[in-house]
Amino acid sequence: MNRLKFFIPVIGFVALVILFWRGLYLDPKTLPSMLIDKPMPAFQTATVNGPVLSNDDLPKQIFLLNIWGSYCLPCLIEHPTLMRLTEEGDIPVIGVNYRDREDLAIDWLEENGNPFQFSILDESGRFGIDLGVYGAPETYLVDENGVIRFRHVSVLDETVWQRDFLPAIAELRNETGQPQ
Amino acid sequence: MIFPRIQHGNKVSVTLLMFLIVLLSMTMTSQLSAQVDTFQFETEEQQKRFRKLSNELRCPMCQNTNLSGSTGGVAEDLRREVHRMITQGMSDKDIEQFMFERYGDFIFYKPRLTAETVLLWFGPLIFLLIGGAIGFGIWRRAKVVNTVDVSLDKKQQEHLRQLLDNQQ
The missing domain is CATH 1.10.8.640 (Cytochrome C biogenesis protein)
Incomplete structure (x- = not known):
């Protein structure tokens, strides 16, 4: 009994060390999304250099929803990955032009290339609020029913694609029995 | 407005002026933010x-x-x-x-009270109670030690006196 009493503070200390050690490696800038497993918010808005579209115009398959802006430097870093995905054609990429100006957005797409099927115009950031966006770039994985299944905050490069998105997509396809 | 005249060695007015400057800069930042x-x-x-x-x-x-x-x-x-x-x-x-x-x-800077945030709300209280319990335990044991009868009985007192006498 006395021995046990001696070990209680030691066990407590070890537990705290583990807790704080883990805490050191948590990223406080990455917030969990509240929209996981919830349908994508409704929209009916103009698109960059395009017509007014709504949720009905979204792909009826797994797709990416990428939050971007012409002012956003990290968006340029992830741009090649988005271009590659669009060239390969397996996963459509939809854009949300977040807190930007349409003319600047058009210039940006012309200069760098356009990986998006279309880009929802969100000059006011109002659609971004419904998505729980807090800054470009962010990328959402949406399933064929229009339900958000995963969110990545900040740059989506090849490492993130391999590590986070491919397993998430594989899992979604397993659920619905689609070919890999 | 009265400006305190700064003279060599006039510490009071220098302090007062510093205080006014700090106060002014504080009100300015609060307006800016x-x-x-x-x-x-x-x-x-x-x-x-x-x-x-x-x-x-x-x-x-x-x-x-x-x-x-x-x-x-x-x-x-x-x-x-x-x-x-x-x-x-x-x-x-x-x-x-x-x-x-x-x-x-x-x-929320003030998180809601849910199952997930219970520890956040009451964690400090729990730690306080644990600390309090440990502190109380230590205090009680210390009190027990203090009240232990350390006085000598007659025979021991006699023995002590003999020892002291022998030394002299």
Whole structure:
């Protein structure tokens, strides 16, 4: 009994060390999304250099929803990955032009290339609020029913694609029995 | 305004002047950091609610500032939304729910009391109780030690006297 009493503070200390050690490696800038497993918010808005579209115009398959802006430097870093995905054609990429100006957005797409099927115009950031966006770039994985299944905050490069998105997509396809 | 004359060795006026400078710079920064007063409200009460909400809601992008103190884009948008919802007659509770559905508990500087936040709310109290219990235990044992009878009986006193006498 006395021995046990001696070990209680030691066990407590070890537990705290583990807790704080883990805490050191948590990223406080990455917030969990509240929209996981919830349908994508409704929209009916103009698109960059395009017509007014709504949720009905979204792909009826797994797709990416990428939050971007012409002012956003990290968006340029992830741009090649988005271009590659669009060239390969397996996963459509939809854009949300977040807190930007349409003319600047058009210039940006012309200069760098356009990986998006279309880009929802969100000059006011109002659609971004419904998505729980807090800054470009962010990328959402949406399933064929229009339900958000995963969110990545900040740059989506090849490492993130391999590590986070491919397993998430594989899992979604397993659920619905689609070919890999 | 009275300006204290600074003379060599006049410590009081120098201190007073320093105090005034610090006070002035403090009021200036508080004016600079307030981003809230660009909105129009119908009533004073609405204005007060707006102030309160934008002080208690946290900017999701800049992390350690509230909506009223933040220059971040999303904070600007959220202030606009809070203004819209207040003028549309939504209650504080509705507005908080709106924010929660989009940004989660993070948006609140004062998190809601749920199963997930119970430890956050009562953790310090639990630690205080544990500390208090340990402290009480130590105190009680210390008291027991103090009351142990350390006086010598007659035989021992006699023996002690003999020892002392022998030394002399």
